[in-house]
Amino acid sequence: xxxxxxxxxxxxxxxxxxxxxxxxxxxxxxxxxxxxxxxxxxxxxxxxxxxxxxxxxxxxxxxxxxxxxxxxxxxxxxxxxxxxxxxxxxxxxxxxxxxxxxxxxxxxxxxxxxxxxxxxxxxxxxxxxxxxxxxxxxxxxxxxxxxxxxxxxxxxxxxxxxxxxxxxxxxxxxxxxxxxxxxxxxxxxxxxxxxxxxxxxxxxxxxxxxxxxxxxxxxxxxxxxxxxxxxxxxxxxxxxxxxxxxxxxxxxxxxxxxxxxxxxxxxxxxxxxxxxxxxxxxxxxxxxxxxxxxxxxxxxxxxxxxxxxxxxxxxxxxxxxxxxxxxxxxxxxxxxxxxxxxxxxxxxxxxxxxxxxxxxxxxxxxxxxxxxxxxxxxxxxxxxxxxxxxxxxxxxxxxxxxxxxxxxxxxxxxxxxxxxx
Amino acid sequence: xxxxxxxxxxxxxxxxxxxxxxxxxxxxxxxxxxxxxxxxxxxxxxxxxxxxxxxxxxxxxxxxxxxxxxxxxxxxxxxxxxxxxxxxxxxxxxxxxxxxxxxxxxxxxxxxxxxxxxxxxxxxxxxxxxxxxxxxxxxxxxxxxxxxxxxxxxxxxxxxxxxxxxxxxxxxxxxxxxxxxxxxxxxxxxxxxxxxxxxxxxxxxxxxxxxxxxxxxxxxxxxxxxxxxxxxxxxxxxxxxxxxxxxxxxxxxxxxxxxxxxxxxxxxxxxxxxxxxxxxxxxxxxxxxxxxxxxxxxxxxxxxxxxxxxxxxxxxxxxxxxxxxxxxxxxxxxxxxxxxxxxxxxxxxxxxxxxxxxxxxxxxxxxxxxxxxxxxxxxxxxxxxxxxxxxxxxxxxxxxxxxxxxxxxxxxxxxxxxxxxxxxxxxxxxxxxxxxxxxxxxxxxxxxxxxxxxxxxxxxxxxxxxxxxxxxxxxxxxxxxxxxxxxxxxxxxxxxxxx
Numbered sequence: 001x002x003x004x005x006x007x008x009x010x011x012x013x014x015x016x017x018x019x020x021x022x023x024x025x026x027x028x029x030x031x032x033x034x035x036x037x038x039x040x041x042x043x044x045x046x047x048x049x050x051x052x053x054x055x056x057x058x059x060x061x062x063x064x065x066x067x068x069x070x071x072x073x074x075x076x077x078x079x080x081x082x083x084x085x086x087x088x089x090x091x092x093x094x095x096x097x098x099x100x101x102x103x104x105x106x107x108x109x110x111x112x113x114x115x116x117x118x119x120x121x122x123x124x125x126x127x128x129x130x131x132x133x134x135x136x137x138x139x140x141x142x143x144x145x146x147x148x149x150x151x152x153x154x155x156x157x158x159x160x161x162x163x164x165x166x167x168x169x170x171x172x173x174x175x176x177x178x179x180x181x182x183x184x185x186x187x188x189x190x191x192x193x194x195x196x197x198x199x200x201x202x203x204x205x206x207x208x209x210x211x212x213x214x215x216x217x218x219x220x221x222x223x224x225x226x227x228x229x230x231x232x233x234x235x236x237x238x239x240x241x242x243x244x245x246x247x248x249x250x251x252x253x254x255x256x257x258x259x260x261x262x263x264x265x266x267x268x269x270x271x272x273x274x275x276x277x278x279x280x281x282x283x284x285x286x287x288x289x290x291x292x293x294x295x296x297x298x299x300x301x302x303x304x305x306x307x308x309x310x311x312x313x314x315x316x317x318x319x320x321x322x323x324x325x326x327x328x329x330x331x332x333x334x335x336x337x338x339x340x341x342x343x344x345x346x347x348x349x350x351x352x353x354x355x356x357x358x359x360x361x362x363x364x365x366x367x368x369x370x371x372x373x374x375x376x377x378x379x380x381x382x383x384x385x386x387x388x389x390x391x392x393x394x395x396x397x398x399x400x401x402x403x404x405x406x407x408x409x410x411x412x413x414x415x416x417x418x419x420x421x
Numbered sequence: 422x423x424x425x426x427x428x429x430x431x432x433x434x435x436x437x438x439x440x441x442x443x444x445x446x447x448x449x450x451x452x453x454x455x456x457x458x459x460x461x462x463x464x465x466x467x468x469x470x471x472x473x474x475x476x477x478x479x480x481x482x483x484x485x486x487x488x489x490x491x492x493x494x495x496x497x498x499x500x501x502x503x504x505x506x507x508x509x510x511x512x513x514x515x516x517x518x519x520x521x522x523x524x525x526x527x528x529x530x531x532x533x534x535x536x537x538x539x540x541x542x543x544x545x546x547x548x549x550x551x552x553x554x555x556x557x558x559x560x561x562x563x564x565x566x567x568x569x570x571x572x573x574x575x576x577x578x579x580x581x582x583x584x585x586x587x588x589x590x591x592x593x594x595x596x597x598x599x600x601x602x603x604x605x606x607x608x609x610x611x612x613x614x615x616x617x618x619x620x621x622x623x624x625x626x627x628x629x630x631x632x633x634x635x636x637x638x639x640x641x642x643x644x645x646x647x648x649x650x651x652x653x654x655x656x657x658x659x660x661x662x663x664x665x666x667x668x669x670x671x672x673x674x675x676x677x678x679x680x681x682x683x684x685x686x687x688x689x690x691x692x693x694x695x696x697x698x699x700x701x702x703x704x705x706x707x708x709x710x711x712x713x714x715x716x717x718x719x720x721x722x723x724x725x726x727x728x729x730x731x732x733x734x735x736x737x738x739x740x741x742x743x744x745x746x747x748x749x750x751x752x753x754x755x756x757x758x759x760x761x762x763x764x765x766x767x768x769x770x771x772x773x774x775x776x777x778x779x780x781x782x783x784x785x786x787x788x789x790x791x792x793x794x795x796x797x798x799x800x801x802x803x804x805x806x807x808x809x810x811x812x813x814x815x816x817x818x819x820x821x822x823x824x825x826x827x828x829x830x831x832x833x834x835x836x837x838x839x840x841x842x843x844x845x846x847x848x849x850x851x852x853x854x855x856x857x858x859x860x861x862x863x864x865x866x867x868x869x870x871x872x873x874x875x876x877x878x879x880x881x882x883x884x885x886x887x888x889x890x891x892x893x894x895x896x897x898x899x900x901x902x903x904x905x906x907x908x909x910x911x912x913x914x915x916x917x918x919x920x
Binding site: 002003004005006007008010012013014015017018019020021022023024025059060061062063064065066067068069070071072073074075076077078079080082083084085086087088089090113114115116 | 463464489491814821883
């Protein structure tokens with residue numbers, strides 16, 4: 001007699017620990033792969049998790065095997081045309097093919113070992129194991145837009161909001177309440193009358209019966225006080241639309257590493273915004289001595305030569321806001337990345353423009369200065385921006401991508417906004 | 422067919438039905454065909470659990486290691502992509518014989534799996550000489566529990582990294598943990614614990630201060646053996662390291678032993694893939710057809726079964742997409758069917774080739790073959806010209822001196838014997854693994870170890886072998902010399918892996 005056991009309720013994820021060990025062992029390689037992914041991906045795709053490729057050689061488990069060379073025979077099925085003595089060119093393939101009983105290392109073959117990272121794993125590696133979830137609780141200014149929400153019923157309202165069911169229920173209750181006394185008396189009288197209505201009973205007062213019937217009739221079927229209307233109140237809308245402006249100096253001094261730092265910052269901001277808003281649009285504005293709006297690909301990868309005029313980008317941003325993102329409908333956020341080089345009257349003019357024209361329009365404006373090595377020197381642009389005093393403005397310096405998250409937190413925490421450097 | 426005899430209809434299964442099918446199949450397998458099986462333990466699991474079981478090489482319990490995680494990721498990816506379905510079943514060579522059935526299977530598939538695993542594989546595990554000699558069906562699960570706990574304690578005491586390094590080295594050498602010409606001792610957890618305790622006590626005694634004060638007899642200048650010799654070349658590298666490696670701690674020797682025991686457990690499976698799968702496939706085919714003849718299952722059941730069956734036994738040609746070598750199910754099933762055919766309905770050719778098989782009772786002949794052969798000898802003995810023709814089997818020779826490959830022999834009158842011999846060779850373990858043996862260690866000198874690689878038909882070691890040899894050297898702890906000798910015994914090359 002066989003024993004039959006239902007094991008479906010047993011632990012299902014026995015290998016989670018082994019998988020974690022695999023991840024731990026190849027953390028360096030996986031991180032490198034994630035870094036490659038970051039440079040290939042657009043900001044919006046960043047939070048999807050994704051495929052990691054590791055070179056198969058790195059993850060292989062070596063065993064002692066015969067190599068190429070020497071003499072051997074291979075026995076194969078499915079001959080069609082060969083006869084003994086036929087000659088074939090030696091294929092230049094890998095080792096051990098035709099070895100009919102090789103144990104087939106999971107079919108991964110010679111190429112890359114590819115596997116999927118979950119969204120959480122990806123984000124963890126992306127931000128170097130820093131926790132993201134706390135972000136959600138941080139507030140970014142107040143959000144003005146309101147949206148109607150149901151809030152029970154009221155006794156006053158417009159006819160279109162009339163709730164028929166509720167109204168009839170009220171009416172029925174009122175009718176029962178007001179008629180019941182009269183009805184009860186009427187029933188008592190009828191009981192006294194017994195079976196013979198014509199028999200004279202001294203206790204029955206015909207006038208009272210008339211009165212009771214009238215009283216019952218006088219209760220209206222529907223009264224003003226019965227009316228009930230669906231109530232809607234306006235509540236602040238937590239999710240709505242936002243636009244995020246990415247401004248970047250793309251002059252020659254902004255090298256790949258600086259751009260990468262900027263990209264990570266933008267990505268973080270986008271992640272953050274897309275948790276708060278249903279819809280987040282991104283506008284990329286790059287500038288040298290003049291500014292233009294470009295797509296993401298161009299923004300991060302194309303090179304442009306020329307000087308640096310920050311003002312041009314700010315002006316373009318204002319134009320774009322005016323044309324497409326009126327600030328009463330859009331929450332406007334902006335992040336400006338630069339290495340801080342600015343010349344002549346430009347920084348001062350930019351500061352003025354930013355303070356007077358732009359900041360009233362935006363919910364938050366972050367300026368980050370990117371450079372690979374920490375310096376004590378304050379750049380031209382930074383020293384000018386430091387004089388901006390607005391709760392909507394913040395600035396910080398980023399040297400390494402380990403810094404990005406802490407800087408981001410400082411910039412976006414409610415109490416310190418505006419004074420972080 | 423009277424519908425009253427039907428066990429069930431449609432795809433749905435439940436526990437009562439599984440029990441009913443199991444009884445009906447048992448009646449046929451054991452009652453009518455006389456298969457000798459261990460008791461069965463049938464476990465129903467979900468697909469995620471099947472993925473888990475896959476990754477730990479089919480054992481229900483295993484110690485933690487990243488390579489299982491890698492295996493799991495591979496399986497999971499392939500499964501999620503749909504590139505690969507899950508096996509319908511996993512069966513463990515244990516007593517009672519544990520078979521996993523997947524929840525997602527339909528009733529007909531569950532029936533197929535019960536016939537295939539619980540009676541096919543099961544009787545093979547119990548009957549085949551390699552399994553009888555090499556594995557202890559009743560001890561393996563207990564031993565793995567012991568191993569898992571032991572490894573966990575080691576990780577706590579010595580750190581995950583140290584344990585992982587040890588396993589990496591041992592896994593690389595796991596094919597070299599078997600003494601082929603020596604019957605292994607039977608596994609017993611009680612004995613293991615005892616032995617382990619003794620080992621620990623011995624180590625304690627060596628650390629005991631009192632022992633240091635005891636004068637040691639100065640008798641070491643008369644070594645029993647000349648330095649640089651071992652009694653006889655040792656092919657079981659892991660065993661040698663476990664016993665004689667000078668630098669390893671007790672727990673490290675224990676880990677070598679765990680890997681060695683697992684290698685020993687899987688040793689017969691590696692050499693009987695064709696036979697084992699062929700045997701199980703033959704029996705599910707025969708048993709289920711018998712159920713159909715008895716009117717226990719309906720046409721729909723058979724159609725579903727035959728669809729899966731023909732998928733399982735498909736053999737692609739070498740030049741077809743998805744070719745992955747000989748399909749052990751296809752070859753094994755065809756061979757067992759062919760033997761049965763030769764017993765019952767032999768042709769002139771069969772009489773000439775297999776006089777000892779034709780006209781014998783097929784059940785006895787098949788049983789004999791199952792018990793006394795492994796893939797290599799089974800093919801050499803029973804592969805018939807008819808099958809060589811049907812599979813269009815041919816051989817290519819690849820010789821070092823020639824610029825080209827040459828078709829050596831094909832499925833024709835002149836080629837049958839040679840094709841058969843070469844195919845059998847292909848399943849020979851000696852051809853698959855390079856021949857490495859420990860030939861000496863310098864006990865009183867620099868303690869260096871000498872390993873000899875005997876070339877098999879001039880075939881060198883693969884490139885990655887250096888990594889494995891480096892592991893071997895690390896386990897030894899001192900210098901290691903690798904001598905490469907030709908088949909005639911002359912030295913071809915010498916290389917030293919310095920500590």
